[in-house]
Structures are given as C-alpha cells and as structure tokens.
Amino acid sequence: MFEAILLTVMTAATPLVIAAMGELVAERSGVLNLGVEGMMIMGAVCAFATAHMTGSPYLGVLAGIGGGALFSLLFGFLTLTLVTNQVATGLALTILGLGVSGQLGESFVGLAGTKLQPITIPVLSDIPFIGRVLFAQDLIFYLSIALIIGVNWFLFKSRTGLKMRAIGDNHGSAHALGINVVRTRYLAVLFGGACAGLAGAQLSLVYTPQWVENMSAGRGWIALALVVFASWRPWRILAGGYLFGAVTIGQLHAQAFGVGIPSQFLSALPYAATIVVLVIISHNRRTTLINTPASLGKPFVPDR
Amino acid sequence: MKKLIIALAASAAVLGGMSGAAQAQEKTKVCFIYVGPKTDGGWTQAHDIGRMALEKAMGDKIETAFLENVPEGPDAERAIERMARSNCAMIYTTSFGFMDATMKVAAKFPKVKFEHATGFKSADNVATYNARFYEGRYIQGQIAAKMSKKGLAGYIASFPIPEVVMGINAFELGAKSVNPDFKIKVVWANTWADPGKEADAAKALVDQGVDILTQHTDTTAPIQVAAERGIMAFGQASDMIAAGPKTQLTAIVDTWGPYYIKRTKAALDGSWKSEQIWDGLKDGILTMAPYTNMPDDVKAMAEETEAKIKSGELHPFTGPINKQDGSEWLKAGEKSDDKTLLGMNFYVEGVDDKLPK
CATH class of the missing domain: 3.40.50.2300 (Response regulator)
Structure with a gap:
C-alpha cells in the first residue's frame, strides 16, 4: 500500500520537479519566464504526436524537449532581443501555447497513447522495496534526478554557472566584466523551455498516455511557485515537488479512506501547505534576499 | 502610411461586418x-x-x-x-x-x-x-454489482452538484438491487477535466481495494488506469471503448443531436416556447454504449433493465429508499418527484462518503 502511494506520488511530482528545474536556471540568469505552462503543453502535444506517428515514445521524448525549447526561443527573442516586458510576454506565451497546442492536437484527441515503459536496472532493482521504487522507473524519472544533480553542480561548482549567477544578480556588472549577458540568457531560456517540454512529455507519455487539450491543467504555474518555494536552490525543488505531490495524492487517499473531512478543504491542502512553507521560508528576510537573483525580471540593454 | 493602413483596415472591417449581416438575414x-x-x-x-x-x-x-x-x-x-x-x-x-x-x-x-x-x-x-443520466447510472450500478468480486466500486466525482450526487445515488441503488451489501467509495477530484488528477484519483481508489471504477469526470484517464491495473470500468458522456477495449463495460453516451434539431426547427417555425425538458433513455437523448466485456447473463440483465426503464416500468428512484443516515426517504412503491432529484443534496444508504456541502 505504502509502495503504491509512493509510486503515484513520484509520477505526480516528476513533471513539477523537471519544469521547476528549468525555470530555476532561467531565473538564476535573471529571466522571469511565466510561460512555463505554455511550453509544457507544447511539449506534451509534440511528444504525443511524435510518439503516436512513429510508434516510438523515445522519439516522443525528444520531440517534447524540442517543442518546448523551440517555443521558448520565441520568448527569448521577444524579451532578450526586442527587450519586451518579461511578465507580459510570459503570460502571452502561456495563452499562445494553450491555443496552439489545442490546434495542433485536434486530430490526436481520443487516440490510444504510447506509454513510455519503465527501464528496470538489473541487480539494483532487486533490492527489496527501494529497488522497485527507485530503480524500476521510466527514463524521464531518471532524467529528473540527473537534472537536479547536474544543475546543482553546474550552478555552484562550475565556472560557467558562477558567471550565470553573476548575470542574474547584477547584469550591469557582469556585462562590464565582459560576460555575454544576452547569449547566456538565451541559453538559460532555452534550457528552461527544454525542461518544460520534457515535463510535458512526461504528462502525455507516462502520467496519462493520451492527449487532451489543456492537459497540463495548471502544473506549469505550480512549477513556477516551486522555484520561489525552493528559494532558487535545486535540492529544495525536489523536496518541494515531492511534498506537493504527497499532499495531493494523500488527500485523494484520505477521501477514498473516508476520513470525513470536506473534500474542498482536502483539495486546497496542497496549496495551503505551499503557502505555509513559503511563510516559514520568507520569515528570515535576509536569507531570502540573498537567494533571490537581484536582476530577476529586469530588462537588459547592453550599452555600446 | 500608418494612418492609411488603419483606415483601410477599418473599412475592410465595416465591409466584412455588412456582408456578415447580409448573410445572417438569409x-x-x-x-x-x-x-x-x-x-x-x-x-x-x-x-x-x-x-x-x-x-x-x-x-x-x-x-x-x-x-x-x-x-x-x-x-x-x-x-x-x-x-x-x-x-x-x-x-x-x-x-x-x-x-x-x-x-x-x-x-x-x-x-x-x-x-x-x-x-x-x-x-x-x-x-x-x-x-436523465441517472437511468444509465442505475444500469451501470447493476452491472457493477454483478461484476465486482469485492462488492466495492470506486466513483470519481467532479463537483458536489445535484447532477453528480444523483448519479452516485442511482449507481448505488442499481448495485443494491443486485447485491444489498454493495458499497461505493467516492473521491472528489474537484475538476471536470484534468487527466492527471483523474488518474491519481483512480489509482488511489484501486490501491484502496475497489475492483470496479466509474467516473463523472470527462477524460479517459480513469479507464486507462483501470486497464493498466486489470479491473473494469465505465465510460462517461462518450463511448470510451478506444481507451480500454478490454476494460469498458458500457458507457453513458450523450446524444444531443436529435434534440437540437427538434428545438431549432421549432424556433424557425415559431412554435418554440420556454420549456423545462428532461428526457431519458426512451427519448434517445442518452444511449448506452454496447455492453461489452461481461458474461451473457449480465448483459441480458442490463438489456432487460434498459428496456424496463424505457417502457416506464422501472423508475430508479422508487422506494423503499433510506437516506445515508438510515432515515426514511421514500416509502415502498413511492417514486421521487423530479424537483427533489434536480436539487438532490443527500446520499442514499450505502454510499461510503461524507457529502461535501
């Protein structure tokens, strides 16, 4: 029973973690992209369509990543090259993504999906309990863990990561030091788009192997909240994503078990929990300020 | 130049609007x-x-x-x-x-x-x-009671409005007419269409031991979960057989076309008036998807019930029926009036859930 619940939580948390990791990188470079929901749904439709037409869910995963990244390029061009307002552009990206994906996916509604099958790792998966939970998962779950380790290393251990954080904290100074702000931000935005697309692929290939319009159903927004929740630190995204997933799944089980608490309250619980943790985290103003990229959301025009 | 473009666009819009109006008259x-x-x-x-x-x-x-x-x-x-x-x-x-x-x-x-x-x-x-979707739900309840080994069904509900509560009650009553001890567990997803959440709700119900699933949400995600876990399920609003060829027992299929044609014709010939129409299986506004994946005797029972509802011989909400707390709602032989059904805000006996208010 516990194992079953845990497996459900992991499926629910994985897309949140992946999309939030991408957004974290973009925000660390100083770009606030509110278009996560739009990029995610584009990834979902590209992944489903490709997997359905080629029969290969792995090509679907690639298409999801590509679709999300390509879509984020539009955001990059508008906000970085044309220096439009990031908040407004991000919102527009979400609305556009929901519309375009609906159009693209129209002929795929109701078709049987291709599920990404789990990859069982020999030996390790034979460990009782842990083996089945951790080492008999699908590719995207493994990628989500690799992402956290990789991003954490990149941001805090690599030279490029240091430069990127410098841009996020003060793009003027970084520019003066000779760091190419716009190019780095383009790459960060692209990475964010690729991650959102991968998260979308998880939705339409693993979570529920089907295509339904608006199937991301607000998960992009939760991913955005997770980044703040995690105060821009990779490992906290893992904790936040799984906490959110656990409360979401836990409330469904509580209902099925018949605990007699109103279901509306239980449904609000994950969000209430998020608010409580945010309040606790932001209690110490100084550490919050230290973690927040100081140039977040501010437009940058290189003075020549 | 810019002004010229705006002027052109504006006149084009006026022309477009006019041609639209001309068409509307025809x-x-x-x-x-x-x-x-x-x-x-x-x-x-x-x-x-x-x-x-x-x-x-x-x-x-x-x-x-x-x-x-x-x-x-x-x-x-x-x-x-x-x-x-x-x-x-x-x-x-x-x-x-x-x-x-x-x-x-x-x-x-x-x-x-x-x-x-x-x-x-x-x-x-x-x-x-x-x-009258509840007519279809009653038939589903009967099938569920025959097909479930544990006598326990999972019900994925959307919002606690009368329409949904009525469906849950009809399902339970149908099931109890076959197996008096039949129970249903209800999970409120608080959404009409979010495949992920519907799938999670389905998984939670299956993990808690239900061996048959039904839903009052709109996507095929719960049927997919049922197929994966090897249990049976019912489709909702459309025939969802493609999502579970070996899983769907039947589905309530909404068939609005004939109604739309009838009412639009009435509007054109001037006979339209404001009415409160509540049609059922006999009018063809809802139909049952083919009864599949079940033994012949269950199928025969379902068909018989469907025929009885169509002929008016059977009304799903016919007493004796107790409310969830055991108090009497309908006396033996008494039928519920439509007003009570359309405002239904209570469960009948046997539903294992606390109704959200």
Whole structure:
C-alpha cells in the first residue's frame, strides 16, 4: 500500500520537479519566464504526436524537449532581443501555447497513447522495496534526478554557472566584466523551455498516455511557485515537488479512506501547505534576499 | 502610411461586418457555448457532435457558431453576450455553471432564444434541457454489482452538484438491487477535466481495494488506469471503448443531436416556447454504449433493465429508499418527484462518503 502511494506520488511530482528545474536556471540568469505552462503543453502535444506517428515514445521524448525549447526561443527573442516586458510576454506565451497546442492536437484527441515503459536496472532493482521504487522507473524519472544533480553542480561548482549567477544578480556588472549577458540568457531560456517540454512529455507519455487539450491543467504555474518555494536552490525543488505531490495524492487517499473531512478543504491542502512553507521560508528576510537573483525580471540593454 | 493602413483596415472591417449581416438575414444563426474544448472526448464533444448533426440536417436554413473553453463564472456572461450581439437567434449554453450568466444575458436580449443545459432557472426566452443520466447510472450500478468480486466500486466525482450526487445515488441503488451489501467509495477530484488528477484519483481508489471504477469526470484517464491495473470500468458522456477495449463495460453516451434539431426547427417555425425538458433513455437523448466485456447473463440483465426503464416500468428512484443516515426517504412503491432529484443534496444508504456541502 505504502509502495503504491509512493509510486503515484513520484509520477505526480516528476513533471513539477523537471519544469521547476528549468525555470530555476532561467531565473538564476535573471529571466522571469511565466510561460512555463505554455511550453509544457507544447511539449506534451509534440511528444504525443511524435510518439503516436512513429510508434516510438523515445522519439516522443525528444520531440517534447524540442517543442518546448523551440517555443521558448520565441520568448527569448521577444524579451532578450526586442527587450519586451518579461511578465507580459510570459503570460502571452502561456495563452499562445494553450491555443496552439489545442490546434495542433485536434486530430490526436481520443487516440490510444504510447506509454513510455519503465527501464528496470538489473541487480539494483532487486533490492527489496527501494529497488522497485527507485530503480524500476521510466527514463524521464531518471532524467529528473540527473537534472537536479547536474544543475546543482553546474550552478555552484562550475565556472560557467558562477558567471550565470553573476548575470542574474547584477547584469550591469557582469556585462562590464565582459560576460555575454544576452547569449547566456538565451541559453538559460532555452534550457528552461527544454525542461518544460520534457515535463510535458512526461504528462502525455507516462502520467496519462493520451492527449487532451489543456492537459497540463495548471502544473506549469505550480512549477513556477516551486522555484520561489525552493528559494532558487535545486535540492529544495525536489523536496518541494515531492511534498506537493504527497499532499495531493494523500488527500485523494484520505477521501477514498473516508476520513470525513470536506473534500474542498482536502483539495486546497496542497496549496495551503505551499503557502505555509513559503511563510516559514520568507520569515528570515535576509536569507531570502540573498537567494533571490537581484536582476530577476529586469530588462537588459547592453550599452555600446 | 500608418494612418492609411488603419483606415483601410477599418473599412475592410465595416465591409466584412455588412456582408456578415447580409448573410445572417438569409440563414438563422444558432450558437453554442462550451465549457471545455470541443475535442475533450466527453461532455463537450458530445454537444459538438450534436451541433454538427444540426448543421448537417438543417444546413440550408441555419448556420452555427460556437465558443469553446468558456470558464464558468463572470467570463461566461461576456462570452454569451458576445454571441447575443453577433446576431445569434438561438443560443445553447451547455454547462450547469452557465446558469446565472445565461439568465442575465437573456434578460437583456428578449428576442434571442436561450437554452441552458442541466440548469433549473428559466424565463420566457430561456428553456432548460437535460438528460436523465441517472437511468444509465442505475444500469451501470447493476452491472457493477454483478461484476465486482469485492462488492466495492470506486466513483470519481467532479463537483458536489445535484447532477453528480444523483448519479452516485442511482449507481448505488442499481448495485443494491443486485447485491444489498454493495458499497461505493467516492473521491472528489474537484475538476471536470484534468487527466492527471483523474488518474491519481483512480489509482488511489484501486490501491484502496475497489475492483470496479466509474467516473463523472470527462477524460479517459480513469479507464486507462483501470486497464493498466486489470479491473473494469465505465465510460462517461462518450463511448470510451478506444481507451480500454478490454476494460469498458458500457458507457453513458450523450446524444444531443436529435434534440437540437427538434428545438431549432421549432424556433424557425415559431412554435418554440420556454420549456423545462428532461428526457431519458426512451427519448434517445442518452444511449448506452454496447455492453461489452461481461458474461451473457449480465448483459441480458442490463438489456432487460434498459428496456424496463424505457417502457416506464422501472423508475430508479422508487422506494423503499433510506437516506445515508438510515432515515426514511421514500416509502415502498413511492417514486421521487423530479424537483427533489434536480436539487438532490443527500446520499442514499450505502454510499461510503461524507457529502461535501
């Protein structure tokens, strides 16, 4: 029973973690992209369509990543090259993504999906309990863990990561030091788009192997909240994503078990929990300020 | 240059508007407001199939238009008003949550005929229409009781509105007519269409031991979970057999087309008046998808029940029925009136859930 619940939580948390990791990188470079929901749904439709037409869910995963990244390029061009307002552009990206994906996916509604099958790792998966939970998962779950380790290393251990954080904290100074702000931000935005697309692929290939319009159903927004929740630190995204997933799944089980608490309250619980943790985290103003990229959301025009 | 372009665009818009108006005089415009995408595979798609049937049948006299993904709430009023302003002679608003918005806009446009699905408010120019989905749920309950080894079904519900509560009760009553000890567990997903959440709810129910699933949400995700876990399930609003060829037992299929054709014809020949229509299996507004994946005797029972409901011999809400707390609701032989059903806010005995208020 516990194992079953845990497996459900992991499926629910994985897309949140992946999309939030991408957004974290973009925000660390100083770009606030509110278009996560739009990029995610584009990834979902590209992944489903490709997997359905080629029969290969792995090509679907690639298409999801590509679709999300390509879509984020539009955001990059508008906000970085044309220096439009990031908040407004991000919102527009979400609305556009929901519309375009609906159009693209129209002929795929109701078709049987291709599920990404789990990859069982020999030996390790034979460990009782842990083996089945951790080492008999699908590719995207493994990628989500690799992402956290990789991003954490990149941001805090690599030279490029240091430069990127410098841009996020003060793009003027970084520019003066000779760091190419716009190019780095383009790459960060692209990475964010690729991650959102991968998260979308998880939705339409693993979570529920089907295509339904608006199937991301607000998960992009939760991913955005997770980044703040995690105060821009990779490992906290893992904790936040799984906490959110656990409360979401836990409330469904509580209902099925018949605990007699109103279901509306239980449904609000994950969000209430998020608010409580945010309040606790932001209690110490100084550490919050230290973690927040100081140039977040501010437009940058290189003075020549 | 810029000014010139604007001027050109403006005159083009005027011309376009005029040609639109000229067309509208030839053909009556019939409009639809959808709560979800028209390809949701469930509720809204069923309405859209109805709209296309209407267009096919009367395409020489009418044209149709629709707005999809209209959220229930203040936005709905704007969407409906936009339709009313664009020369729609008749507007079908196809979700319970559009009720108040429909009433407000209808008061402003007395010449436009409105039809609101599943609501309970009407006016001189607002009719309501609904289908007796509970008849199908009763049959499903009977099948569930025959097919379930544990006598326990999982029910994925959307929102605690009368329509959904009525469905849960009908399912339980149907099941109890076969197995008096039959129980259902209810999980409220608080959404009409979120495949992920519906799948999670389905998994939670299966993990807690139910061996049959039914849903009052719109996507095929729960059937997929049932198929994966090797249990049986029922489809909702559309035939969902493609999502679970070896899983779906039957489905309630909404068939709005004939109704839309009948009412639109009435509007054209002037015989339309505001009515509260609540049709059932016998009128063909809902049909049952083929009974599949079950033994012949269960199939025969389902068909017999369907025939009895159609002939009026059987009304699912016929006493003796107790409320959930054991108090008496209907005496033996007494049938529930429609008003109680349409405002249903209580469970019958055997539902293992606390009804959210």
